[in-house]
Amino acid sequence: MQLSARTRWASRTQFFASGFIFATWGVHIPTVKAQYAISEAELGLAMLAAGVGALLGLTQASRWIGRYGARTTARSCGAIYALLLAGLLVMPGYTALLGVLAAFGVVTSVFDVAINTEAAELELRNGRPLMSGMHGMFSLGGMAGAVTGSAVLAAGMAPQLHLTLVASAMASAIVFAAQRMLPREVTAFAVNNEGFRLPRGALVILGVLAALGLIAEGAIYDWSVLYLKQELGSPQQQAALAYASFSAAMAATRFCGDAMRARLAPAVLLRGSALLAAASMTLVLLTEAPRLALVGFAGVGVGFANVVPILFAASARVPGIEPARGIAAVSAAAYLGFMAGPPVIGFLAEASSLTAALYVVVVFAIGLAASARWADPA
Structure with a gap:
């Protein structure tokens, strides 16, 4: 239609x-x-x-x-x-x-x-x-x-x-x-009344990976501005550009994401994307120059842009699982990760520093790269 x-x-x-x-x-x-x-x-x-x-x-x-x-x-x-x-x-x-x-x-x-x-x-x-x-x-x-x-x-x-x-x-x-x-009357998807359901079986691994990616992404969304302002001493109007550079790079990458997925195997693309995110976040945390940190945040955006599309597509290919159910289960885990990331960073920052806490993003990105083979469960 x-x-x-x-x-x-x-x-x-x-x-x-x-x-x-x-x-x-x-x-x-x-x-x-x-x-x-x-x-x-x-x-x-x-x-x-x-x-x-x-x-x-x-x-x-x-x-x-x-x-x-x-x-x-x-x-x-x-x-x-x-x-x-x-x-x-x-x-x-x-x-x-x-x-x-x-x-x-x-x-x-x-x-x-x-x-x-x-x-x-x-x-x-x-x-x-x-x-x-x-x-x-x-x-x-x-x-x-x-x-x-x-x-x-x-x-x-x-x-x-x-x-x-x-x-x-x-x-x-x-x-x-x-x-x-x-x-409403022409919607083909059947929306049930069972409420929230956690992933099971093979979807658990994909759900965990999606949660890792979204914990890291959520941390950037909620803490990048404060990081530039508090840790690097940027004025707030400049610090706000941390979020902008991350989002702009992610948007540009997502608009060409379908073409990238058509040319590269899911595991290859996920591994390369995650390693780019880890390297870019390391640059952010090691540099003392706000402008270089903005470049790093853009690299993190490029790295994480394809994580959700790759893992959602993989969840639709799990043998014996209906595509809609697989996507819904992994989506729920991913969303929980997205919401869990910011408070985790907050508590770690209180115990040490915001800079140290944001190394969680690097660790989780490396974890995604190491587990990239699960992006093709069929």
Whole structure:
């Protein structure tokens, strides 16, 4: 079935908005830390609250999508996800911040499942790969959000005004784009009411690898800005470019990811990508020059860009497992890893230093390279 361009662009818009919102949160992590006068461990706990909220959302996502459809779920959860940005700096205290971030995690995970369900349906109907491009739009949104955040901070805009403007714009974009999503009654994917399910059997290994990749990726998203500001002494507007360089490189790589996967064996591509990520992150942590660190963050983005597409594709080829079930199981493990990474880094940073804690990214990237053969389980 041929899809209209408006339907495809509606989905791309949702992914772009998700990345933009997430980047805006990443840019203002130092602002939140200063606003509430909290330590790295307390900041890590705040991120863990978002992770716990995301886990709760994952347990309910399939039920909500099954009951209301991907379009309605994406519209409501996406709008709330955007609007919660405006509340990050105006909570009466740290405990209230934890509550807001927990809610942030719930709607983030459900919105993510809804738009990925829509993207998978579009790919099925289109008859050719679309998913890498959709995730490229997330990375592009992340780059745009980080660059915008850097620009407004350099211009002296008040952080609260920036968050409010982004919240309003992204909520409007999500609601508008949702009107062009597929109606619930024509969705071919059966969404069950069993809720969250952990991977089993051969999928466990792929799930662990996906979690390793996303723990490392999540660490970059949430800690790269603070790293440049705190460890290398960069002004916040320059530090925000850490997220931008990482997201821009990841977006560019994802947009050509399908062509790369067509030319290289999965294990070869995963091994090379992971080793590039490890080498680039080592450069970031060893250099004292912020500009060279930005180059390193870009290299990390290139390295991690294809990890999720490779492992998701592998999960669809596990013998005896339906492709949709394999992708869903590995996706759940990957998402848990993505949410677990930031608080793990926070606690390690409190015990040692942020620089030492971020070596977790190097270790996990090397682990991915060493386990690359599992990228072709058939």
